[in-house]
Amino acid sequence: MTTNEYDFTAIEKKWQTYWETNKTFKVNDFEAGKPKFYCLDMFPYPSGSGLHVGHPEGYTATDILCRYKRMRGFNVLHPMGWDAFGLPAEQYAVETGTHPAITTERNINRFRQQIKALGFSYDWDREVNTTDPGYYKWTQWIFTQLYKKGLAYMAEVPVNWCPALGTVLANEEVIDGRSERGNHPVIRRPMRQWMLRITEYAERLLADLDGLDWPEGIKEMQRNWIGKSEGAEVDFTIAGCDEKVTVYTTRPDTLFGATYMVLAPEHPLVTRITTDAQRTDVDRYREEAARKSDMDRTELNTEKTGVFTGAYAVNPVTGGEIPIWIADYVLISYGTGAIMAVPAHDTRDFEFAQTFKLPIVCIIEPDADEAAAEGVSVDDVLAGRACWTGNGRMIGSANSEGLDINGMAVADSMRVTTEWLAARGVGKAAVKYKLRDWLFSRQRYWGEPFPVIHMEDGSIRLVDDNDLPLLLPELEDYKPTGTGEPPLAKAGAWLDYTDPVTGAKGRRETNTMPQWAGSCWYYLRYIDPRNERAAFDTAKEKYWMPVDLYVGGAEHAVLHLLYSRFWHKVLFDLGYVSTPEPFQKLVNQGMILGLSYKDARGALVPMEKVEQRTEGAFHTETGEKLVEFPAKMSKSLKNVVNPDDVIREYGADSMRLYEMFMGPLEAVKPWNTKGVEGVFRFLKRAFRMVVEQPITDDPLDAEQRRLLHATIKKVTDDLDAMSFNTAISQMMIFVNGFSGNAKPLPREAAETFVLLLSPFAPHLGEELWERLGHDKTLAYEPWPEYDEEYLKVDEVEILVQVLGKPKARVMMPSSADEETMQRLALEQDAVREALDGKTIRKVICVPNRLINIVAN
RNA sequence: GCCAGAGUGGUGGAAUGGCAGACACAGUGGACUUAAAAUCCACAGGCGGGUGAAAUCGUCGUGGGGGUUCGAGUCCCCCCUCUGGCACCA
Incomplete structure (x- = not known):
């Protein structure tokens, strides 16, 4: 076995077997005297096509950190599992007749084997699988907790129905009116569905983002998704009847400019207020709007459409009557589904008013400078010929009942108006969110069954905790029914329920949960994966949580990460978890593009x-x-790189190293197999350096010591900053310095280098460590320390600049003070020449770097 | 349209406001070899001048334009391009 060839295949197999049989990476809870480090990878959906090179990118980064942290004395939790419910397995089942459970198991085995081939230091005893009844028992249990807390409810809602997939989709799963998976058309259709009241947590989901160490961009995306706005609700009475309409506005101060009102076509008041003369038009418009998908409604946003209802509302500040229209640019699902239109100061209202010749009243005189900069004529705005949404001075905004906001700044005028409205009981300050409740049911087979029974009397009953898990029934036919009825409707006797005590009958819920359910809490199950009495032990939870580092793709910026945070907060409120947030630090790895x-x-x-x-x-x-x-890897472009091929050709250590050497973890980077050869050559040189060069016990010379300690420092600092690529560069510099034909290699340098390299290339690290005479794994060896003292050099090359132009390079003692530096600089011929006939005005000395002489 | 992020050699990328291009890839030349692979050594941003060839030298250069500074890839302002997200949210 001991040859002087870098036989990566043999080495990698040997050490993977060693780690597995010795359970090297088994982690114990409550390890005394060690700080904990919980490092989490986003677990994969085990697809049929196996691992692609994007998966190991994040996994390698976390694995390097985990190995490093172990050597720094941390108790490291680093688990892996499978997000295995979901559509592709089910579609494959429909096409081939293979049960999803079989495909899923096959895919998981393939993924596990591929992941193990990369030598990651997971504690495989903690593996979880969302489709395992022992796991989804607790997913169902969490649902019952949500239900008992009033956060899960059924509602008839217009949903995104995808005929091709035979299921509804969450808003987030629909992109430009098509399904995110499969790109099929999606239409709107009312259906009775399970909803989760995530909106109740909107404010906390927003506020708690501030304390998280996440990329600013992701936090911003979540903020935008939650979409908080502050304004006021204002009541308008309807002329000639008792009804009133409440509108939501962020600019109550523009009430004096409200010249008409618009209701969403679906607004419940529309039928009651529409006059007979307008009824035909209104009904026709409402039908058209109902038929349109969200896509049509937003795609056709160039032209405003709408119909007059014939009714008028009374403007509460002016007492004037304004016409009430319906138009689909007002959305029923946001605010109150009704707006007051201020066409002079809102682009959408302005466009609508122009189309339908509605009055435009200017109540903000534009700031002259700002208007000029925008190329807007103040006269046009004042005359209602142009729209102004910028800053300015309130005008024409006073009434005889004590409200006068003319000349006020925006903040003041909003506050004063809202107070005036509130005092009369016709308005109040209000906060709205764009975030909607989470549509939580799917018409699919391959998902968690809801632990719910619909009793014959119409009531809803939860399956008793002791009867969980509610197993997914075996089905022959899991095709969608096409009607919107889920596949579980074909489950026969499984559907029937009879209360063992009262004999009351019921039918089980046939919807299943969306794929997000299982991934919402898997990080908690890793903490105590085999617990049969609880989802997890609270003492263990307290020990391990929160997750210290979570690494995964940015595609989960809003969906998974928002849902997880929501469930976590619910569990927090119920006292099951000890932290308000699950993931303290988040890093997104960038996508790897194909050549x-x-x-x-x-x-x-x-x-x-x-x-x-x-x-x-x-x-x-x-x-x-x-x-x-470079472009996204795809079957059609034939540029998909398979990790198995790379490992066969160059080994897992080269694969790992290359993925980290490509560039910063967060960046989008193109794959180039030639680059793998580069790091492969480096590993071969490192191998030969340790194996072929004579190891001596002679002390290092000053230059060697400096390089060794500079390397420890650079690699350590870069690991702390997750700058893996530059850490690898430094190790290459080290090898360039120490390797050479038959050059003696001091033992201290060899051992230190092997320890530094081992988190990156663990198989090679272990092999070299063993060949250096150690008989047990290096996984828990202490991390090398550097000494600043050794980094110092006696002499440094100082650049001498005259007027910022480089003129000479001079070796100077590193301790040289400014005077010495200046004296040595001025001795240079080139410097004297450049200064000839000039007077020195100023000398800038940067110790150990440069000296710049300013003269004229 | 709005909100993020990014633009550096042929390529991936590096650079606490202090010699731009570390470290690699591709490339060129050489050594070893019957030959190839592997390995090793050297060169290597553009343009110009220079030379047998080099060194040396000059000059331009971090998307474009301005600014701050002794000094800007880095800080400030404007613009362009690309990527990601959101998009009639009142």
């Missing part, structure tokens, strides 16, 4: 049609010269 080329038109060319010649890449058919243009 691809585009032609002169900019069209991407599949890799099979690209021919490499010495002068570059060419199209095999047209002969056209192509330019490199």
Whole structure:
């Protein structure tokens, strides 16, 4: 076995077996005297196509950190599991007749084997699987907790129905009117569905973002998604009847400019206030709007449409009557579903008013400078010919009942108006969120069954905790029914329920939970994965939580991360978890793009049609010269890189190292297999350096010691900052310095280097450690320390600049003071020449760096 | 349209306001070899001048334009391009 070849296949197999049989990475709860470090990867959906190179990117980063933290004395929790419910397995089942449970198991086995081949230091005893009844028992239990707390309810809601998938989708799963998965058309349709009251947590989900160490961009996306706005609700009475309409506005101060009102077509008041003369038009418009999908409603946003109801509302500040219209640019689902239109100062209202010739009254005189900068004529705005949404001075905004906000600044005028309205009982300050309640049911087979029974008397009963898990029934036919009825409606006897005591009958819920359910709390199950009495032990939870580092793709910025935070807060309120937030620090790894080329038109060319010649890449058919243009890996472009191939060719350590060497973890980076060869060469050199060069016990010389300690410092600092690429560069510099034909290698340098390298290339690290004469794993060896003293050098090259231009480079003692530096600099011929005939005005000395002489 | 993030050699990328291009990839030249692979050594931003060839030298250069500074890839203002997200949310 001991050869002087870098036989990565044998080495990697040997150490993977060693770690597995010795349970090297088994982690104990409550390890005394060690700080804890909970490091979490977003667990994968085990698809049929196996791991792609994007998966190991984040996993490698966390694995390096975990190995580093162990060596720094931390008790590290680093688990892995499977997010295995979901649509692809079910669709595959429909197509091939293979039960999803079978496909899922097969895919999981493949994923596990591929992940293990990369040598990650997971504690495999803590593996979880969301489709395991022992796991989803507790997903169902959490649902019952939500229900008991009043956070789960059923409602008839207009949903995103996808006929092709035979299911409804959450708003977040619909992109431009099509399904996120599969890109099928989605239409709106009312259905009775389970909803979760995430809106009740909107304020806390927003406020608690501030304390999280997450990328600013992700936090901002969540803030935008929650979409808090502050304003006022204002009541308008309807002329000639007892009804009133409440509108929501963020600008109550513009009430004097409200010249009409618009209700969403679905607003319940529309039928009651519409006059007979207008009824035909209104009904027709409402029907059209109902048929339109969200996509149609937003796509056609160039032209405003609407219909007059024939009714009038009374403006509470002016007493004037304003016409009430309906238009689909007002959404029933936001605010109160009704707005007061201020066309002079709102672009949408302005467009609508122009289309339908409605009055436009200016009540903000634009700030002259700002208007000029925007290219807007103040006269046009004052005359109602142009819209002004910028700053200005309130005008024409006073009434005879004590409200006068003319000339006030915006903040004041809003406050005064709201107070005036509140005093008369016709308005109040209000806060609104864009966030909607979470549509939580799906018409699918492969998901967690709801632990719910619909009793014959119409009541809803939860399955008793002792009867959980409610197992998903075996079905022959899990095709969607097409009617919106879920596949579980075909489950026969499974559906029937009879109360063992009273004999009351009921039918089980046939919807299943969305894929997000299982992933909402998996990080808690890792803490105590085999607990049969509880989802997790609270003492263990208290020990491990919160997650110290969570790494995954940015595609989960709002969905998974918002849902998880919501469930966590509910569990927190119920006393089951000890922290208000689950994930203290979050890092998003960037996507890895595939190598691809585009032609002169900019069209991407599949890799099979690209021919490499010495002068570059060419199209095999047209002969056209192509330019490199990295693109998302896809089957159609034939640029997908399979980790198995890379491991076979170069080994897992090279794969790991390359993924980290490509660039910053967060950046989007193109894959280039040539780059793997580069790090592979580095590992081979490192191997030969330790194995072939004679190891001596001689002390290091000053230069060697400096390089060794500089490397410890750089690698340590870079690991703390997660700058893996520059840490690897430094190790390359180290090897460039120490390797060489038969050059003696001091033992201290060899051992230290192996320890530094081991988190990155753990198999090679262990192998070299063993060859250096150690008989047990290096996984818990103390991390090397550096000494600043050794980093110092006696002499440094100082750049001498004259007027900022480099003129000379001079070796100077590193301790040289400013006077010495200046004296030595002025001795240089080139410097004297440059200063000839000039007077020195100023000398800037940067110790150990440069000296700049300013003269004229 | 709005909100983030990013633009540096042929390529990936590096650089507490202090010599831009570390470290790699691709490339070129050389050594070893019957040959290739592997390995090792050297060169390597553009332009110009220079030379047998070099060194040396000059000059331009971090998306574009301004500014602050002795000094800007880095800080400030404006603009352009790309990527991601949101999008009639009153």
